[in-house]
Amino acid sequence: MSGEISIKAAGAEDIAFLEEMLDLTLQTQPQFARKTLLERQALVRFEMAGWKPDRNYAFIARWGELRAGAVWLHAGGEIGARTYTLGIAVLPRFRRQQIGTRLVEHALAFCQSHQGLTLDLKVHPANEAAIRLYRRFGFEPTMLEMKKRLRLQG
Numbered sequence: 001m002s003g004e005i006s007i008k009a010a011g012a013e014d015i016a017f018l019e020e021m022l023d024l025t026l027q028t029q030p031q032f033a034r035k036t037l038l039e040r041q042a043l044v045r046f047e048m049a050g051w052k053p054d055r056n057y058a059f060i061a062r063w064g065e066l067r068a069g070a071v072w073l074h075a076g077g078e079i080g081a082r083t084y085t086l087g088i089a090v091l092p093r094f095r096r097q098q099i100g101t102r103l104v105e106h107a108l109a110f111c112q113s114h115q116g117l118t119l120d121l122k123v124h125p126a127n128e129a130a131i132r133l134y135r136r137f138g139f140e141p142t143m144l145e146m147k148k149r150l151r152l153q154g
Contacts, residue, residue: 003064005099007106010058010070018058019044021070021089029124059106061090061099068094071103073110077117084111086121088130100133108137 010018022044026032032040058072069090076083086107090099111119121139123130 003066005068005097005102006062007059007102008062010060010072014058014060014067014070015048017060017067018070018072019048022047022072022087024089024091025087028127028130030126057110059103059110061103061106063094063097063099066094067091068097069099069103071107073107073119075114075116082111082115083118083120084116086119088121095129100130101136104133104137 019041023037023040026035026040026043032043035043055075056072057075058070060067061069061071069088071086071088073087074085076085084107086104088100088103088107090103108119110116119139120142121134122145123134125131
């Protein structure tokens with residue numbers, strides 16, 4: 001498979017694709033992968049409903065004319081001292097084609113040009129390919145997240 005990669009800001013015509021990409025990221029996390037498609041779609045719609053134009057940015061990677069992946073950024077903090085949180089997904093058939101690399105490069109450039117101080121992300125420890133990608137760009141673990149599941153008494 002060969003083609004030219006381009007990345008552009010997402011538009012209204014990309015909403016369904018962004019929803020698909022958000023769902024793809026949920027599937028990489030065991031607690032969400034076990035949910036039904038309808039449950040994950042509800043989570044995706046809830047997430048996107050909270051997006052704000054001055055805080056959330058999304059970009060679509062195309063392989064030729066085909067949508068291949070997406071990256072989205074949430075800006076926190078104040079103007080001049082922003083922290084960004086990154087989300088990224090690449091359709092399985094386009095993986096290992098430098099799409100993820102180009103999306104991370106684009107996200108880093110965007111954050112640097114928009115007063116970004118840090119770029120954070122979460123990745124499941126079992127997602128080794130994503131971890132290798134992020135490490136190539138200098139991302140390092142900063143915190144161990146811990147969780148205890150509680151059973152409801154009923």
